Amino acid sequence: MDGVSFHVDRGEVVGVVGESGSGKSVMALSLLRLVPDPGRIVGGRILFGRTRQRDVLQLSEADVRELRGSDVAMIFQDPTNSLNPIMRVGSQVREAMAAHQRFTAWEAGQRVIPMLEKVRIMAARRRAISFPHQLSGGMRQRAMLAMGLSNEPSLLIADEPTASLDLTVQAEVIELLRDLNRETGTAIVLITHDLAVVASLCTRVIVMYAGRIVEQGPIRRVFKSPQHPYTWSLLRSIPRFDGGPGGPLLSIAGTPPDLADLPAGCKFHPRCRFRTERCSAEEPPLEHVTGAQEARCWVLMRNALPAREGGPW
Amino acid sequence: MVKVARQATSQATSREATLLEVRDVSVHFPIGAGFFGGEVVRAVDGVSLEVRAGETMGLVGESGCGKSTLGRVIVQLLPATSGQVLFRGVDLTRLKGERLRMMRQDMQMIFQDPYGSLNPRMTAGEIIAEPLSNFGVTRARGRDRRVTDAMRICGLNPAYVNRYPHEFSGGQRQRIGIARALVLNPTFIVADEPISALDVSIQAQIVNLMDELQDRFQLTYLFIAHDLSMVHHISDRVAVMYLGKIVEIAESSTIYRRPLHPYTKALLSSIPIPDPDLEAMRRPILLKGDIPSPISPPRGCRFHTRCPIAQFPICAEREPPLVDAGGGHRAACHFPGKL
Numbered sequence: 254m255d256g257v258s259f260h261v262d263r264g265e266v267v268g269v270v271g272e273s274g275s276g277k278s279v280m281a282l283s284l285l286r287l288v289p290d291p292g293r294i295v296g297g298r299i300l301f302g303r304t305r306q307r308d309v310l311q312l313s314e315a316d317v318r319e320l321r322g323s324d325v326a327m328i329f330q331d332p333t334n335s336l337n338p339i340m341r342v343g344s345q346v347r348e349a350m351a352a353h354q355r356f357t358a359w360e361a362g363q364r365v366i367p368m369l370e371k372v373r374i375m376a377a378r379r380r381a382i383s384f385p386h387q388l389s390g391g392m393r394q395r396a397m398l399a400m401g402l403s404n405e406p407s408l409l410i411a412d413e414p415t416a417s418l419d420l421t422v423q424a425e426v427i428e429l430l431r432d433l434n435r436e437t438g439t440a441i442v443l444i445t446h447d448l449a450v451v452a453s454l455c456t457r458v459i460v461m462y463a464g465r466i467v468e469q470g471p472i473r474r475v476f477k478s479p480q481h482p483y484t485w486s487l488l489r490s491i492p493r494f495d496g497g498p499g500g501p502l503l504s505i506a507g508t509p510p511d512l513a514d515l516p517a518g519c520k521f522h523p524r525c526r527f528r529t530e531r532c533s534a535e536e537p538p539l540e541h542v543t544g545a546q547e548a549r550c551w552v553l554m555r556n557a558l559p560a561r562e563g564g565p566w
Numbered sequence: 567m568v569k570v571a572r573q574a575t576s577q578a579t580s581r582e583a584t585l586l587e588v589r590d591v592s593v594h595f596p597i598g599a600g601f602f603g604g605e606v607v608r609a610v611d612g613v614s615l616e617v618r619a620g621e622t623m624g625l626v627g628e629s630g631c632g633k634s635t636l637g638r639v640i641v642q643l644l645p646a647t648s649g650q651v652l653f654r655g656v657d658l659t660r661l662k663g664e665r666l667r668m669m670r671q672d673m674q675m676i677f678q679d680p681y682g683s684l685n686p687r688m689t690a691g692e693i694i695a696e697p698l699s700n701f702g703v704t705r706a707r708g709r710d711r712r713v714t715d716a717m718r719i720c721g722l723n724p725a726y727v728n729r730y731p732h733e734f735s736g737g738q739r740q741r742i743g744i745a746r747a748l749v750l751n752p753t754f755i756v757a758d759e760p761i762s763a764l765d766v767s768i769q770a771q772i773v774n775l776m777d778e779l780q781d782r783f784q785l786t787y788l789f790i791a792h793d794l795s796m797v798h799h800i801s802d803r804v805a806v807m808y809l810g811k812i813v814e815i816a817e818s819s820t821i822y823r824r825p826l827h828p829y830t831k832a833l834l835s836s837i838p839i840p841d842p843d844l845e846a847m848r849r850p851i852l853l854k855g856d857i858p859s860p861i862s863p864p865r866g867c868r869f870h871t872r873c874p875i876a877q878f879p880i881c882a883e884r885e886p887p888l889v890d891a892g893g894g895h896r897a898a899c900h901f902p903g904k905l
Contacts, residue, residue: 272765375855389856419628419857420792424836424850446766449795449838453845472842490770491840492799494822501777502770502799508735509765524767 254464264438268451271461323353326401330413332393336385343381349400368399391422412444463520470546480548527557583619591649609635611810622787624801631807674747678759680739684731691727716745737768756788809868816895826897828905
């Protein structure tokens with residue numbers, strides 16, 4: 254990951270899109286200083302706070318631990334690996350609350366069932382005394398969410414929360430995240446490879462490629478008028494059944510680059526059908542296009558295409 | 567565009583040419599062994615299906631619905647507990663030994679996981695050549711040529727013939743899997759989730775390759791997937807499975823525009839669309855509860871426990887048959903099109 258800057262406003266839902274190796278998950282982990290060895294955060298600042306901003310990178314280990322799970326919660330793709338298999342679900346939710354000083358032990362105990370109900374786990378009393386393997390995948394993901402939300406965080410980081418779920422269950426989890434955001438005002442950073450899920454849930458999107466932000470902006474602008482060729486191509490490479498264009502899908506040549514051996518210049522240029530000479534020599538900066546939309550490209554789609562073909566559809 | 571054209575031709579030839587017919591196939595896996603025989607998982611339960619020559623039949627459903635099991639039974643990687651699989655009119659479930667082997671040359675499979683389905687200790691060339699030696703093409707010269715041809719056709723550089731799977735990217739590995747399936751010149755290919763393990767930008771490459779190969783070699787595909795947008799894109803007809811049964815089957819354009827079974831409708835309403843404006847209007851039909859266990863599926867209609875329009879007692883007592891609602895659009899529901 255290299256030189257990534259972005260912000261999340263209070264109560265906002267921001268999507269971070271990228272393929273494997275784009276750096277999207279590492280970015281999420283770095284927000285909580287959880288980057289696995291041998292990775293290191295070598296520079297920059299991560300500011301967090303409502304009124305008084307603190308730099309996460311300057312906090313003591315104890316303060317960071319307090320931040321994780323209380324003010325900032327994280328849920329992962331595979332809920333099975335994130336739950337303790339030999340501990341009842343209700344106890345795990347209670348433990349998540351007891352780990353921070355926000356609630357007394359008695360309060361925490363009282364809050365378990367309402368939390369499970371809040372994430373729409375049916376028959377919450379019975380489920381609270383179940384073990385994780387007795388729950389379905391969707392229910393496990395909801396139990397994770399109950400743990401994450403139990404301390405009323407102001408930010409939830411969700412890393413591919415629906416990737417391992419079936420379509421109908423995915424729809425439920427998306428609805429749930431949407432409602433929770435509306436009701437509690439918890440801001441969400443949604444990390445995913447699925448552009449459609451981002452269109453469904455987010456107000457702003459960040460597109461990552463090879464460890465860099467290549468485009469970001471309000472969701473409508475980026476989807477209707479993507480300016481980076483990578484975003485543009487990605488939107489044209491996924492099929493739609495709702496009256497989108499028929500015909501062959503646009504395929505992006507080549508493969509995502511090896512992070513240990515990145516090309517010079519723009520990291521996308523070897524796969525880009527709009528590249529110019531400058532693209533292989535010099536890496537473009539992330540620059541304003543219009544309003545709050547930014548793109549890291551020397552060409553920009555509005556210049557690469559005749560006006561009537563501007564949108565991906 | 568491509569698909570529309572293909573659909574027209576497949577319709578024209580459909581009456582005469584059924585390549586594969588699955589007749590009332592069930593696959594039951596025993597679990598445990600009690601005194602009275604223990605319980606069985608009814609992975610596939612009385613499925614009938616026909617695939618026409620040259621078409622792409624999409625098979626969709628959520629995990630555990632039996633779609634992959636059905637795919638494996640069709641190519642005889644798994645035995646059917648009962649029922650028949652007719653390929654060119656010959657019942658494969660009754661064939662043994664050499665005759666089954668000869669039939670199987672004509673039907674190949676592409677697997678989901680390009681990492682797990684290739685032997686890491688064999689080179690790309692050895693992997694692609696393996697079906698040839700299995701089926702008696704042993705002369706080295708002819709074999710090498712067929713391997714390099716298959717590689718070239720699938721967009722792989724034949725110079726990489728001696729590389730090992732780990733030296734290829736995920737998309738290239740899937741191309742090796744496709745080359746292996748093609749090297750025997752089959753007419754029928756079962757593709758089991760061939761793109762779901764791949765990055766988004768690579769999926770279109772593989773789907774376009776499969777499209778191109780179909781036109782070039784008049785292949786017939788059974789395309790098994792859970793990505794309904796992709797299935798819509800690639801398939802001429804689509805069959806929807808739920809809990810071991812086919813609940814609906816129709817031309818792809820018809821089923822997406824006018825689904826008759828409430829499960830199909832709920833499934834389609836759950837597909838997120840990569841367009842924020844349309845997403846703001848989409849209202850998914852949320853199903854209550856979880857998919858019931860295939861060990862003891864619900865009586866009557868298997869979907870009635872989650873169905874928003876179930877009527878009692880009929881839906882809980884009588885199993886609806888797969889009935890033609892006109893034009894080959896079949897649905898297994900007592901109240902088709904009512905949701």
